[in-house]
Amino acid sequence: xxxxxxxxxxxxxxxxxxxxxxxxxxxxxxxxxxxxxxxxxxxxxxxxxxxxxxxxxxxxxxxxxxxxxxxxxxxxxxxxxxxxxxxxxxxxxxxxxxxxxxxxxxxxxxxxxxxxxxxxxxxxxxxxxxxxxxxxxxxxxxxxxxxxxxxxxxxxxxxxxxxxxxxxxxxxxxxxxxxxxxxxxxxxxxxxxxxxx
Amino acid sequence: xxxxxxxxxxxxxxxxxxxxxxxxxxxxxxxxxxxxxxxxxxxxxxxxxxxxxxxxxxxxxxxxxxxxxxxxxxxxxxxxxxxxxxxxxxxxxxxxxxxxxxxxxxxxxxxxxxxxxxxxxxxxxxxxxxxxxxxxxxxxxxxxxxxxxxxxxxxxxxxxxxxxxxxxxxxxxxxxxxxxxxxxxxxxxxxxxxxxx
DNA sequence: TGGAACATACCGACCAGTATGTATGTCCCG
DNA sequence: CGGGACATACATACTGGTCGGTATGTTCCA
Numbered sequence: 527x528x529x530x531x532x533x534x535x536x537x538x539x540x541x542x543x544x545x546x547x548x549x550x551x552x553x554x555x556x557x558x559x560x561x562x563x564x565x566x567x568x569x570x571x572x573x574x575x576x577x578x579x580x581x582x583x584x585x586x587x588x589x590x591x592x593x594x595x596x597x598x599x600x601x602x603x604x605x606x607x608x609x610x611x612x613x614x615x616x617x618x619x620x621x622x623x624x625x626x627x628x629x630x631x632x633x634x635x636x637x638x639x640x641x642x643x644x645x646x647x648x649x650x651x652x653x654x655x656x657x658x659x660x661x662x663x664x665x666x667x668x669x670x671x672x673x674x675x676x677x678x679x680x681x682x683x684x685x686x687x688x689x690x691x692x693x694x695x696x697x698x699x700x701x702x703x704x705x706x707x708x709x710x711x712x713x714x715x716x717x718x719x720x721x722x723x
Numbered sequence: 724x725x726x727x728x729x730x731x732x733x734x735x736x737x738x739x740x741x742x743x744x745x746x747x748x749x750x751x752x753x754x755x756x757x758x759x760x761x762x763x764x765x766x767x768x769x770x771x772x773x774x775x776x777x778x779x780x781x782x783x784x785x786x787x788x789x790x791x792x793x794x795x796x797x798x799x800x801x802x803x804x805x806x807x808x809x810x811x812x813x814x815x816x817x818x819x820x821x822x823x824x825x826x827x828x829x830x831x832x833x834x835x836x837x838x839x840x841x842x843x844x845x846x847x848x849x850x851x852x853x854x855x856x857x858x859x860x861x862x863x864x865x866x867x868x869x870x871x872x873x874x875x876x877x878x879x880x881x882x883x884x885x886x887x888x889x890x891x892x893x894x895x896x897x898x899x900x901x902x903x904x905x906x907x908x909x910x911x912x913x914x915x916x917x918x919x920x
Numbered sequence: 921t922g923g924a925a926c927a928t929a930c931c932g933a934c935c936a937g938t939a940t941g942t943a944t945g946t947c948c949c950g
Numbered sequence: 951c952g953g954g955a956c957a958t959a960c961a962t963a964c965t966g967g968t969c970g971g972t973a974t975g976t977t978c979c980a
Contacts, residue, residue, distance in 0.1 A: 530955060549835060551749045555940065566941085568956050576940065627838050636897040637834045638746060641824050650897055685894065685903065686887070686910025693890025697882065700833040700847055706882065713883025720917045727929060752966065763967085764931050773966065 534572045536562045541579050542587040546631050549638050550580050550646075577645065580635075584649045588631055592653055597660050606668035607722055610661070611715050614691070618711055626707060629699035633692045658684045665721070674721050683721060690714045731769045733759045738776050739784040743828050746835050747777050747843075774842065777832075781846045785828055789850055794857050803865035804919055807858070808912050811888070815908055823904060826896035830889045855881045862918070871918050880918065887911050 540562045544553045555576060559566060573579040599613045628634075632653060639646035661684035668674030694714060698707030737759045741750045752773060756763055770776040796810045825831075829850060836843035858881035865871030891911060895904030 533955085548839070549746070549748065551746065554938085556938080565957050567958070570941070571955060629834060629838070633893060634834055637826060637831055637893060640897045640899070641826070642745070647897060647899070654894070654897060682906045682910060685907050686891070686913075689890035689894040689907050689910070690883070690887040691890070692893055693886035693888070694883070696830065696834060696889055696893065697851070697886040700837045700844060700851060702837070702844070709879045710882050710886050713879060713886070716883075717914050717917070720914070730929080751964085753964080762931050764969095765929070767967075768929060 533564060533568060537564060537569060537572060537579070538583055538587055542583050542631070545580065545583060546628055546634070550635060551638065577643070581645055581649060584635065584646070584653070589653055592632065592657065596657065600660055600664060605671070605673050606664040607673060607718050610664060611718055614711055614714065618708055621704070621707070623704060626698055626704055627702050630692060630695045633696065654688070658688050661687055672723060675723055678721060687714070687718070690717065730761055730765060734761055734766060734769060734776070735780055735784055739780050742777065742780060743825055743831070747832060748835065774840070778842055778846060781832065781843070781850070786850055789829065789854065793854060797857055797861060802868070802870050803861040804870060804915050807861060808915055811908055811911065815905055818901070818904070820901060823895055823901055824899050827889060827892045830893065851885065855885050858884055869920060872920055875918060884911070884915070887914065
């Protein structure tokens with residue numbers, strides 16, 4: 527039934543917002559219910575626990591967001607290093623100050639939940655791995671085209687690029703400063719440049 | 724009175740552990756009381772709220788830990804870049820798998836609390852700034868000695884180094900993998916090498 | 921020097937509020 | 951008319967925080 531799906535989707539989106547704002551543990555089901563106008567019975571009809579709701583937010587909302595905002599844009603044509611720099615700088619231009627303050631939704635959940643809930647950790651790890659592999663593929667393509675140094679290990683470099691990106695977002699989040707994000711991202715761009723032949 | 728100080732210190736240390744394990748919001752005062760054998764009245768005699776207890780943990784426990792484990796070691800004599808690589812690799816050797824899983828105490832608090840509590844954000848920012856400046860000073864010294872490229876901006880590079888370091892710790896925390904930490908840190912070492920003349 | 925006045929450190933029962941989760945009832949569509 | 955899709959009311963546990971009270975000094979004046 528379409529109505530049921532709409533209810534479920536509304537819950538997922540409100541849960542995503544609430545979790546993004548407060549973290550998973552501090553996220554309140556009652557707040558989610560208020561914001562959606564859905565009742566508690568309906569929520570527990572669709573999700574058997576708060577934990578399962580959190581899992582679904584990762585598997586459906588955040589995963590889809592990652593695809594749309596990072597994995598797909600990175601697949602555009604062009605020199606791999608240039609493409610990555612473009613994507614990073616475009617994201618830097620589009621980001622709002624609210625998004626800076628709240629950081630990366632995936633990394634937020636990773637830092638909070640991975641030590642205390644294997645189900646979260648596993649799901650987050652899966653997304654990180656996809657992310658890393660998409661960067662790795664880009665570097666590998668660059669090596670074949672002769673744009674990227676043959677001496678580097680694409681998997682290791684991709685891992686470091688991803689870590690640095692999350693690190694920059696984390697630092698800027700605490701500083702609540704777009705300027706600091708851009709200065710930090712510039713360091714990452716410098717590293718990317720150093721991978722060119 | 725010495726006993727009062729001992730009580731206060733015991734509370735701070737137990738609070739640090741509890742917060743490190745569960746985050747600040749999910750940290751339970753009752754657990755802290757159980758672990759220390761201190762009563763609730765005593766706790767609220769020393770700290771007027773859970774928030775103030777959290778502030779004190781940053782100002783006293785975490786700040787001291789940062790000094791001891793990063794700021795002081797970085798001040799040893801030697802070529803700046805070599806010193807930093809040494810400190811990073813030594814830390815990588817000494818880290819336990821439990822510490823990997825739980826991540827960096829300062830970064831954990833930063834990601835959780837900075838968007839929702841200005842007092843936390845400010846205190847964490849203060850420590851990050853000290854950290855960054857100690858790296859910046861090292862790079863500046865390296866430039867004067869002719870070991871570090873004159874073309875780089877020491878403040879910006881220090882910011883990126885700090886962000887990358889936290890990023891590597893964060894990624895390894897989610898992966899729960901020492902190997903992934905070392906591979907990631909190797910990327911940081913590569914960046915540091917690229918700063919040499 | 922002895923004792924009243926006061927301060928510090930601590931105790932632990934209790935409070936209101938909130939959290940997730942459950943049990944049962946109703947509605948409505950195929 | 952059976953079952954999916956809810957709604958309502960409630961259970962239970964736990965949270966941070968408060969409050970009246972106590973025990974152990976410390977100070978200071980007669």
